[in-house]
Amino acid sequence: MRNIRAAALSAVTLSLALTATACGGGSSTGGGSNDSPKTLTYWASNQGASIEVDKKVLQPELDKFEKQTGIKVKLEVVPWSDLLNRILTATTSGQGPDVLNIGNTWSASLQATGALLPWDAQNFGKIGGRDRFVDSALGSTGVAGKDPAAVPLYSMAYALYYNKQLFAEAGITKPPATWGQLVADGKKIEAKGKNGLGAEGSNLSNNIHQVFVLGKQHGADFFTQDGKPDFTSDGAVAAVKQYVDLMAKDGIVSPGNAEYAQNQSLSDFAKGKTAMVLWQTASATFKTLGMKDSDWGVAPAPVQSGAPGTDTQVNSMVAGINMAVFKNTHNLDGATQFVKFMTSDTEQKILNTAYGSIPPVKSAQSDPAFNSQGTAVLRQTLATSAQALPQVADESQFETAVGTAVKELFADAAAGRAVTTESVKAKLAKAQQQMPAK
Template identity: 60%
Template sequence: MRRFRTPAKPAVAAAAALSVLAAAGCGGGTATDSEGSNAKPKELTYWATNQGTSLEHDKKVLTPELRKFEKQTGIKVKLEVIPWSSLLDRILAAASSGQGPDVLNIGNTWSSSLQKGGSLLPFDDKTLAKVGGKDRFSPAALAATGAKGKAPAAVPLYSLTYALYYNKKHFEEAGIYKPPATWDELVEDGKKLTKDGRQGLAVEGGDPVENSHHAFVFAKQHGADFFDSEGKPTFDKPGNVKAVKQYVDFVARDKIAAKGNAEYAQRQSVKDFATGKASMLLWQAARSSLLANGMKTSEYGLAPVPLQSAKPPAGRKVTSMVAGINLAVFKNTDNTDGALKFVKFMTSTAEQKVLTRAYGALSPNLEAQKAAPRDPDEKIMREVLADSAAPLPQVPNESQFETLVGTAMKEMFADAAAGRTVSTASVKERLTKAQQQMRK
């Protein structure tokens, strides 16, 4: 998924809310009249996520496309762009009350959690056929649409991958002539680049979700997972402890990321990279944000996220989560046919080319992927998605993992910034605490 944030304690409350929804079978829908019929059968409400540089940017991108849909179908779409920081709470409230949108974007990592809640329309084979069929979408993107063995809770809309962004001029000045391929190389390069008030690497230590995404990738590289085959949490296993410590050590031990990064959230690290305050950045589809902050495409390079070794063991060549946005329909919408027409439109080859270009994302539409990469960024991201990306665990309490582990990491970054030791034992202690909270 792209970006969202929820506080640590409400993660447990959110899980409880999802369980309630599963029992109640609630869903969202459009407004109805006193007799229960659809008051506006030719209107849909759409909740879009903040994909661009601002909410206004998203409205500017989406509005002409929604008008295009209205012209084709006669169905008007009422748009609301919702910040990631409040989206999950809005979805849960809408599902609980029965008053929500007809169609909405969700982070793909929420698919299983919301699927368990029962508030989303299942995309079984019959429903998938109405939006173009299963074969329209890439297998990697479909793998992040819900629990294995169940009908998808949504369909892929935008695909994203993490990559390493690096400042070409800074590298040249430091005598570095290629991007690092391993973490040891990245740390070594980072130390050369950290000087004169500039940091080698910018991280978003104050953002729990950003932290959890990197924890997942690092853990995969260490041969570990945060859930076992039965979906039970294994947060404090040795490989996961190593993974989290390695990432936090960019501030704590290696000192290639600034102490202030412990508080960074809302793309502050992206701004630091774009404005030359940092030389490297680990991010998803940063192009539009970099340009918005004054950086030129010629000033940065892009490479896959580094690995633990140049030749990792089989199964450990993971450099990114399968990030992205899914498009879902509330189960209790009063305009299912119209909602599915909208899903088909948004995931069509022609529309995907428009939207992914505007947002610098990858298209999960296989036909759209046949076109030549629009720029070097897309070329690298396509390769990562095909060769070294893995989906986050599709388990019902995955969203709790992101919040609890990500918040524990936020606390570790705060310790590092304050000069407190971040040891293997202290990392394990915090991950054990997070795991115990998952079991409540």
């Protein structure tokens, strides 16, 4: 194992080198060091259609927490384009929040920095126990065999969302179950003057999620069993090429999508410009964007053939948001109380209903809200055909390096440059060279 501080510095250096977005630390009172014991700082991830939507969802709950405990929570909703860099910088500078949301795929990488509070049996006991949470969510909280670096907050899975009216106009009677069917349906949509499938070529995290799933379907992973990067295997190359070929070869993704970032494809879908989108837990966002529930349908994400399941039939990564506490907080008791509040049954129902996600808390899942059109497919996917991204220390660098490679390949496709097996492999080889040396 590398020294944990070296791991953190390596992560920061790589992430800054590969990401154009400037990053900053947390508040000047980082870790609550100058805050009152009755104050917490909280970085929330952008879950809704906009940062303003998140503030409207979260602030009433934070006010409720303050009324119950006397502890005021200072909220900052951080865009996904900034969040990882902000967190990585905070792990080395100490200028971070008390409590924060993290993408669950980053858990092992952030665990390796040593900056986050480990959730051992004693800490879990303060929030009601580890066994309150479903196993699939706990599987994305850090390296197996170690105390988790975070606690599950929202669980999500990918699904295929489709516009019912555009399908009917194209003569499509049911959603596609395989990639071949999806491409064929997308071409029917294109023939009617609409976009077949939405994508976000500049959204690095979404790029990774899609190609990881396709990698599993091609019998490949992006890491070896001992945690070393393996980006250029035949299966990994085939996965990336298949995804980019939706634009480059199949023509069902608009070239303009190469520049799309978070939620832009959902906006097109909501406006009736695009017939299909592969997304994690999108129903609440559609409502915010003005769609009626009757306007769209949802089906399991495609597989190569047959039905979703395990191994090469995986059709989603285990998506979700975890809640972490910086170890250097000067208000550990308050931070723990806040995590307990946010993962309580009552708040789990309120927050996951607002975001269209699934509670990772077992006792909260029984609410009828989580068996609706927008959530039933997601629950089934999480239970039967989703797999967690590799829980390795270099996972966050993987997202940046390979996500950027996919972004560059989409740019090639949009510009009319050939996307070949060789060019895909070259991009992935470059990405692998950028990973920290073992």
